[in-house]
Each structure stands twice: as structure tokens, then as C-alpha cells.
Amino acid sequence: MYRAVLLDVYGTLVRDDGTWEAEAASLVGGLAGIDAAVVAGEWTARFWALADAAHGADFRPLAELTVDSLEQTATHFGVRVDARELAERREPRPPLFPDSLPFLATLDVPVCLVSDADRDRLAALLDHHRITVDSVVTSEDARAYKPRPEPFRLALRRLGLTAADVIHVGDSPESDVAGAAALGIATAFLQRDDRALPPGLAATYTVKTLTALLFALGC
Known part of the structure; x- marks a missing residue:
């Protein structure tokens, strides 16, 4: 045993129902005039690309990866958001x-x-x-x-x-x-x-x- x-x-x-992520993706999608699901897919790919590289001497905290990947995603779709302020809205508990x-x-x-x-x-x-x-x-x-x-x-x-x-x-x-x-x-x-x-x-x-x-x- x-x-x-x-x-x-x-x-x-x-x-961890993804409510905050869905709201953030919807915000970016609304600003860019595209479907939130497309934003979510791009964001997920960018987040995991950062996470895959973040180990050992190159480790970065999860909060940084979340903010940076969201900012990169918004930039990719030609809009700007305050990703750090959005991240502060996430339910901490x-x-x-x-x-x-x-x-x-x-x-x-x-x-x-x-x-x-x-x-x-x-x-x-x-x-x-x-x-x-x-x-x-x-x-x-x-x-x-x-x-x-x-x-x-x-x-x-x-x-x-x-x-x-x-x-x-x-x-x-x-x-x-x-x-x-x-x-x-x-x-x-x-x-x-x-x-x-x-x-x-x-x-x-x-x-x-x-x-x-x-x-x-x-x-």
C-alpha cells in the first residue's frame, strides 16, 4: 500500500473554474473584436511557453507568467490592457x-x-x-x-x-x-x-x- x-x-x-481567465479573455476579445475563445487559446499557448522555459536559474513566479502572457496576448491582437490590475481581481481564496x-x-x-x-x-x-x-x-x-x-x-x-x-x-x-x-x-x-x-x-x-x-x- x-x-x-x-x-x-x-x-x-x-x-479552479477559470472564471477569471474567461473574463480576461472576454475583455481582450471585446477590445480586439474577436471571439474570446480565440484569445483564450492564444493566451494558454503563450502562458505554457513561458512556463516551460521557467525552471532552474530561469525560474519565474506564476504571477509574473500570468501577467506577461496576458500582456503578450493582448499585444498580439493589437490591444492593450493593464494585466497586472486585472490579475489583482483574481479570487485569492x-x-x-x-x-x-x-x-x-x-x-x-x-x-x-x-x-x-x-x-x-x-x-x-x-x-x-x-x-x-x-x-x-x-x-x-x-x-x-x-x-x-x-x-x-x-x-x-x-x-x-x-x-x-x-x-x-x-x-x-x-x-x-x-x-x-x-x-x-x-x-x-x-x-x-x-x-x-x-x-x-x-x-x-x-x-x-x-x-x-x-x-x-x-x-
């Missing part, structure tokens, strides 16, 4: 999913959160929801973003365990499932919506809720 659980945060423990606290309360093994988040923002979120776990690894701590291996490896070092000892739980096919599986870590794909894993990618478990996974953890 697994000796610890690695756990994503945004979209897994707390809601999104609500928990109803199964999050019952899941954490039932687990009898150590939990390490592994999140693509800036350290201070995540700390404030956990404090707001009164969530205490054994360890927390942010992208800022690892100086890399999932699905790169650095966040997962740092989590294993902090727990003093190997890849075979743990399972990683998350809602992102690429960042969570593919990232953890590349290191030989068992995975649980949390299917919060109707999104499916892409062809060729398989998780150890696929569940609709966190509590549905408890049976596999022996709880």
Missing part, C-alpha cells in the same frame, strides 16, 4: 470542493501538496481553509512547474520516500498524470468534469471524487 499521498491543489482541493476536507481527514498516511503556485498565495489559501498537511511543495520551492520532474522529486525528498512508495492525485492529465507517471509514481486522475485522458495516457486510477479514491488507499 502507498506510504504517502502527493496531492495537487487548484482544481483538486479547491475550485477559491472555495474547497465538498469532498476535500473529508478526504484529508480520513487519510492515515502523510500528505504532501504539490502545486504550481507561488508560495505566499498558496500559504494564504491553506491558512484561510485551515488546511494542515505534512509537507507542501510549490513551483517556487522546486523552481519548476509540473509536469517537469523537479516538484515531484522535491516532494519525495521531503517525505524521505521513493516513487514506488507514493501516489499522486490531481485533475490535470498533463501536469499531474503524465508528470508523475514519468517518474514511476502511481497516479489518480480526478475527473472533476467530463474531461478525459488523451489517447496513450493512462492513470492508475480514475475517480470522480477524492473520497472515491479512499478504497484504493486502504482507508
Whole structure:
């Protein structure tokens, strides 16, 4: 049985419904006279291009990547927005999913959160929801973003365990499932919506809720 659980945060423990991103994309689209979905696609591509390059000595915090990618997107479509001011409107403490606290309360093994988040923002979120776990690894701590291996490896070092000892739980096919599986870590794909894993990618478990996974953890 697994000796610890690695756990994503945004979209897994707390809601991350993309409302703010949709509003920002709609604003840019309205100014440029194009569909918001086109803006969102361009923004997503630019964000991940920045994130893919942001590791090691070239690491940059998530807040910077968000602002810069939004500004680049607006410029690409010939408009200007105050991306930093828009980013300040983002909900800093999104609500928990109803199964999050019952899941954490039932687990009898150590939990390490592994999140693509800036350290201070995540700390404030956990404090707001009164969530205490054994360890927390942010992208800022690892100086890399999932699905790169650095966040997962740092989590294993902090727990003093190997890849075979743990399972990683998350809602992102690429960042969570593919990232953890590349290191030989068992995975649980949390299917919060109707999104499916892409062809060729398989998780150890696929569940609709966190509590549905408890049976596999022996709880």
C-alpha cells in the first residue's frame, strides 16, 4: 500500500473554474473584436511557453507568467490592457470542493501538496481553509512547474520516500498524470468534469471524487 499521498491543489482541493481567465479573455476579445475563445487559446499557448522555459536559474513566479502572457496576448491582437490590475481581481481564496476536507481527514498516511503556485498565495489559501498537511511543495520551492520532474522529486525528498512508495492525485492529465507517471509514481486522475485522458495516457486510477479514491488507499 502507498506510504504517502502527493496531492495537487487548484482544481483538486479547491475550485479552479477559470472564471477569471474567461473574463480576461472576454475583455481582450471585446477590445480586439474577436471571439474570446480565440484569445483564450492564444493566451494558454503563450502562458505554457513561458512556463516551460521557467525552471532552474530561469525560474519565474506564476504571477509574473500570468501577467506577461496576458500582456503578450493582448499585444498580439493589437490591444492593450493593464494585466497586472486585472490579475489583482483574481479570487485569492477559491472555495474547497465538498469532498476535500473529508478526504484529508480520513487519510492515515502523510500528505504532501504539490502545486504550481507561488508560495505566499498558496500559504494564504491553506491558512484561510485551515488546511494542515505534512509537507507542501510549490513551483517556487522546486523552481519548476509540473509536469517537469523537479516538484515531484522535491516532494519525495521531503517525505524521505521513493516513487514506488507514493501516489499522486490531481485533475490535470498533463501536469499531474503524465508528470508523475514519468517518474514511476502511481497516479489518480480526478475527473472533476467530463474531461478525459488523451489517447496513450493512462492513470492508475480514475475517480470522480477524492473520497472515491479512499478504497484504493486502504482507508
